[in-house]
Amino acid sequence: MKDVISLLRPQQWLKNGFVLIGLIFSHGWSEPDLVRQVALGFVAFCLASSAVYVLNDYFDREADARHPTKRHRAIASGAVSLPAARMLMLGLFGGALGLPAIGGHWGVLLAVVSYLILNMAYTLHLKHKVLVDVFCIVAGFMIRLACGTYAVGIIPSRWMLLCSFMLTLFLGFAKRRAEIVSMPDTELALEGGTRIVLRHYSAQLLDNLVAITASATLLAYGLYTVDAETAAMHGTQHLVVTLPIVTFGVFRYLYLLYKGGSGEEPGRDLLADNQIRMAVLAWLVVVVLLVRT
Missing domain, CATH: 1.20.120 (Four Helix Bundle (Hemerythrin (Met), subunit A))
Structure with a gap:
């Protein structure tokens, strides 16, 4: 379980705080419906970002195994098997997409889908393009911000x-x-x-x-x-x-x-x-x- 948790990178969920920015700066915290939608978006992005980390570690496992520190990562070291990583990845993708879909929050769902598509492209190709790699990271943050603003009816x-x-x-x-x-x-x-x-x-x-x-x-x-x-x-x-x-x-x-x-x-x-x-x-x-x- 410790290896699975490390694979999810929960310390990186802090980045998903960008989903909360619109709610805070628009004074929307007094509206329960907005709070629920933004909270749902935050949880969905935590699941989505963990899915992306598992995806990245899965495809980078051979290169990580040659790295002096990254070789200790759960997939590269063999602590988490490839079938288990695939099952975990599917569960995270399903949760990230299922939460807003079940609740009918289509704006949040669109933001999560956009984030996942961007990061799959980043993992498979764009992270090797100079400057484009950093702008992809920035785009991920801006999508989070959009989820917490436009997706719930707040104008940033x-x-x-x-x-x-x-x-x-x-x-x-x-x-x-x-x-x-x-x-x-x-x-x-x-x-x-x-x-x-x-x-x-x-x-x-x-x-x-x-x-x-x-x-x-x-x-x-x-x-x-x-x-x-x-x-x-x-x-x-x-x-x-x-x-x-x-x-x-x-x-x-x-x-x-x-x-x-x-x-x-x-x-x-x-x-x-x-x-x-x-x-x-x-x-x-x-x-x-x-x-x-």
């Missing part, structure tokens, strides 16, 4: 879309930067390696892309907090006081990326670092206090 603001887009680009390029730095040159040169696309990147290029997207993320969030529409929606002109908290969080993540050897697993890194956890908690508290007052 342009700032929400822009901030989410730049943040996920930043995390995607940071992930690639951490991978290329930690991977030996022999692995990068190996045909059929686990990250063929890394041969087309360089640490210098990724440093530039990380710097650009980090700056754009902070700029977009700062503009969001001082926008007149934002003030009218939330009933406060003081959301800008959260900008230093967000800035600290981004800078802390950059520190972990360049000094702490983190970045390969953003979900794990965000949960593991005490200072980032405190920054997220402080941001939530300040936002709730400002919106309520």
Whole structure:
């Protein structure tokens, strides 16, 4: 069971929090029907994302077996058999599609189907295309956001879309930067390696892309907090006081990326670092206090 749980990557379910963003920033938490639909979307995406991880590990099992750390993954190591992995995959796909279908939430179902199609294409082909690989990851986050907004009748603001887009680009390029730095040159040169696309990147290029997207993320969030529409929606002109908290969080993540050897697993890194956890908690508290007052 421990190997099966590790195969599902439950620590990565944090990424599905993007489904909840629309509900939070539209103040829709007071409407039970919206809450139920968004909660259903969140669960469906947790099942879908775990199905994608199993699919990816299934197809990458031979390359993972040659990797110094990935060889310990459940399928690559043989801890979970191939028939068991296929059965688990089918169950997860069925649950991800069945939940919204049974409930008649067709917008959520469309979002989940789009996410699964995108990630199957990513696993089978697109993850080997430079830059396209990261934009596919970003598209997955934007589909989650769409599920939590358009799919349940909430109209997202342009700032929400822009901030989410730049943040996920930043995390995607940071992930690639951490991978290329930690991977030996022999692995990068190996045909059929686990990250063929890394041969087309360089640490210098990724440093530039990380710097650009980090700056754009902070700029977009700062503009969001001082926008007149934002003030009218939330009933406060003081959301800008959260900008230093967000800035600290981004800078802390950059520190972990360049000094702490983190970045390969953003979900794990965000949960593991005490200072980032405190920054997220402080941001939530300040936002709730400002919106309520």
